[in-house]
Amino acid sequence: MSGDSELDLKSIRDMLGLGEPEVEEPTPFALSVAAALTNALASMRADGIIEVEDANADALANEIINVALESASLKKLPLRLVKTLIRSEFVEEVYGTDEEVSSKLRPFLDGI
Secondary structure, three states: OOOOOOOOHHHHHHHOOOOOOOOOOOOHHHHHHHHHHHHHHHHHHHOOOEEOOHHHHHHHHHHHHHHHHHOOOOOOHHHHHHHHHHHOOOOOEEOOOHHHHHHHHHHHHHOO
16 A cells, blocks of 8 residues: 555545544443452452452552443442453452452442
């Protein structure tokens, strides 16, 4: 493919008369969820409930934050998060039971 026929995203937006996309700022709720779940993950790692490689910690945090923000029910959120942690490719091992993980999440979720 020649360089003349290749268009980058900016060129396409310019041709269509579109400006640069606006970057949405996170809402206070999203920031609160992110802080709570990041702290919960750090606590579970420190307590040996889950094993996560340092290189995967941010990706795991983003994964569970997105699950939380997409959740339709705060009541079912702990269960969704437990399932996400168990199935996540970013978690090496879960040493706690479902109830232990859920119990560890609850105090952090209560602050949301």
